Amino acid sequence: MWYDEAEAGLQARRWLSTPLYKPAFYDPINISGQLLWLYALALKWLSDTVWGMRLVSVGFGLGGVPAAFLLGRELRGARFGLIFAFLLAVMRWDINFSRIAMTGIDTPFFELLALFFLTRALKRGTLRDAVFAGLTIGWGLTFYTAFRLFIAAVGVFALLGIGIWKISAPRRAYLGWQVLALGIAVWIAAMPVVQYAARHPDSYWYRVRTTSILNRRDDPNLLHALLISTERHLKMFHVHGDNNGRHNLPGEPELDPLLGVLFVFGLALALKNLRRAENGFFLLLLPIGLLGGILSLDFEAPQSLRTIAVLPAVAYFSALPLLWFAREGAETLRPIPLKWQLLPAALAALYLLGFNAHTYFVRQANDFSVWNAFSTPETITGREMARLGAETDFFLSPFLANHPTIEFLAPNAPHTTIFTLPDALPIRTDATRPAALFIHPDDGWIFRRAQQLYPAATFKTETNHPDNPPAVFIAELSPADISAVQGIGLTLRAGSDTAQPPQQAFRSESLSLPDGISLPPPFTAVWEGTLYAPKFGTYRFQLSTPAATALEIDGFPVLNGAGNQSARFTLAQGNHHLRVRAAFSGGEPSFSLQWEPPGGSLAEISRQFLYTPPVSARGLLGE
Template identity: 30%
Template structure:
């Protein structure tokens, strides 16, 4: 037990350091809740509510289950919040640092190398960033590290310089645990799909290197493979039954039919991300910041050379293979360099840096009689360098990246705030959103079960009594003005500003009678669904702008498509704009009786349009069959061709 005290003390210090970088101000940074994070939060809430508990999630272009189920456990303990979602990633990141210490200790039998490797990972901006996101990538390197720890320890229980395994009960347990964690990697993140390839390649190399005594590995490797297969079986069965779903996300980002030049270009970008230009995505990085600061970059280069010179050492082969294979998801996909897809390489990167430091230490020790002075110099430089790296990560994340005004959009801050303010409205009021769809996961999480409707105010407006409208005015500059005109007694009850103090959104509460005044009044019924009460028609440059005023007659479960055609005197269609109401943003299946829908359409006029008289015809039809809904006039008489003909207009 006494022998463990130094390791435990070092590990405790490393965990505290890792925890600081991953948990400090976690309730503030990142701000808001990004769409992908919100998907996990909403799905985790659904799991807690007793919904279906799938082994694989089909929504959001498919997701692996580990992060979502972990989030549901956190919500059960802490309640649903962005912090409760992200603390899971922080804990997993901290566990990854501790696991790397254990792996490096098993690989090198050296507290120094183990501490250095874990220290690199603890302060690595790349790893810190993903440890603070409520997303799945950080789960992958942690599961990979645990797999490699148990595999190496089982392979070589006490002597990291020998490949002769001690197949004991404890070693057998290590192989079983290694297999379980190998399977676990496949429940984390798509980029982990290549990890088994690394394991297989490494084991083949090492078995071939053993030549005559490889047969003694049969039993432990069989245990390893069996545990991995059994652990993967539930997900593997789903994969066999739904291969298209399982591969939906990878196939959407992989470089299809990419030539050698494209792959080479991506390889150069991924290689350059460590020294020159990193990921440009503000969710994954301080945009363009290299993965390594200058100090770590120098040590990384030294470590790569040291590993290359030690290629006969199984440990060097393991680290090189791990590092290279886990960069493939970024090399072979779009938007390279992509820190998320290559995050599985971070433990190997930290081991390479530690190896480089160890080689410097050995070099200094061998330089006699000046070894003590050189060692002292090396230690001072290392202490200074790591202090610089830690400060660099702190400054770049908490001060530089944390102060970015662009984070407002990158993490849907305004979307979450708008949804939370709407949730606080009276339950007697109907809630409408524009132009963002109610299905947006950040909206869903912010509303927390509060019912809401949505439409795209750039293409429609829904008028209902006792309604409150949440409008993202930065994107929809039209709706607020229209509402103020229709509801003169209404008022803006709240405004939301972005981090640059620019208007982002507003909440408008309708009050009093609606002032609905179309240019032309009509009275025509379209099926049992709608009544046309009027329209606006105006020239808009080289187009005609049409607004149809629908009154919902009754609720419908079906979605109908509106046809709006410009026809000539021979009934030939000259221009058209067919779409569900609101251009799909407010379909008829969402309509409620007596509400008014102002539905906008636009006809682009052909340049060769002949001078003459034209008319606009409107109505609705069933998209699947093309059958039009019956149209009747105010007296109940059926109208010709089940359409409403508007006034004649002279064009061009």
């Protein structure tokens, strides 16, 4: 689930849960309130998952197919409409963006629908079609920014038309009413976003400014950067396509071989017959639509999302040769039975369908760059967190911190901690709940260290193929795994000679004498292990025992003697070697060692601050 999808989903959930939250525009991911509203409806009525949101894009993608048919039929008849719609339906460029919950695929849908109503309005002269065209254009303006390039193409075409075509006075008067109706409809549909843009221009134009080649580029020479970007975008159809795994199989040409040939042939046919208005319009839309990518960041070129406004033009030009072949073939092959005449068309259709389906659903689906481009580490982390449930302690690499994908997929994860590097392990909880560690590959050393500390835990390496790099490492720890290294080693020896072999050995959960000691005084108790200091500062240690006791931290004496005594000692954050020796000479043995951390109160040193091997005293953070 890509970052932008998750962020949109979080805002859509907020739309549903907060009555007063109804933004006209959400600038962090450059989407309008209209799209958020659609996502909110999808989450509420379809599925509160990314699949519910993606169905919105599927709807726009599917809606573009009948819109293409309607426009094609209006321009050149039903046969052309079917060809036009089929090519758009099987085009991988269109399919790809129909399956991501982000704005973009709405642009071709609104373009085709607007052109359909505009064509009808010009042919039939009805106000109704002008109003529908205006509403479609207005709604299109509230979605992806590439639609504005379509409006620019329509505007240039209209200006050229005024100079080229002669319009009678009565028709000109009625056309004025149509333009007025269209303008009012555009204003009604686009008004919320237009008002937002007028009141908050910095927010509305933020994404455009930050992705403009005028403001950001690798090449300091603007002219050279523009030339290189133009060249890359012209080549993306046949030579080298978008490198972004979310947009394309990286580097794969945007058009399949057959569609690429048809596209060039169709351009030639359109240039040969400029008297047809539709040829002229799509010849304008193609270069103007490409400006969305050419004028954006040069290091991202070619960009198939920002140039998505050219999709109707690409499908139109690719359909022209097929219509020409159909007409020529009908005359040339008239004596041949119809079923044999249709065979070449059927084979071409099967090739287009099969090639694009195989590229998208097989090659692209199994490509690591594509798989890993959709916030994959965060997606796996979020799904696993949701599976494990709220009663698990989660520990995440800093790379995974505060990511909307995790927040969307696992909204109920109250016990989540971000690793403090390099002081990541051991896990310092009271071991009352299981824990799960989600480790980014760049922090792989944490995973290897966890395998050393918790050999009985469950470890997983997530990737789409064993030969590919890992996306995320996962370690699942039970409470027993966590507590296995907690506490401190305690040995008991008769008398005061600590060189003798111990009579009893324990792993104690605190610096006290456990129940079950069978050794009578005199005996010597030695606690030895690792003490974790949670912060830098001065700690107060309070001892209460009748035994002669020596407390050493990192080899430095802190307390020495019997009875009630205390001392202060400065510790850096991290692990310290701790050794306590207490010699009990007689009477009822008792022992208590407490501490008072900086800013805290006097308390027993609990087990999440005490560790046994393989945890060792290394790695300190000063201040």
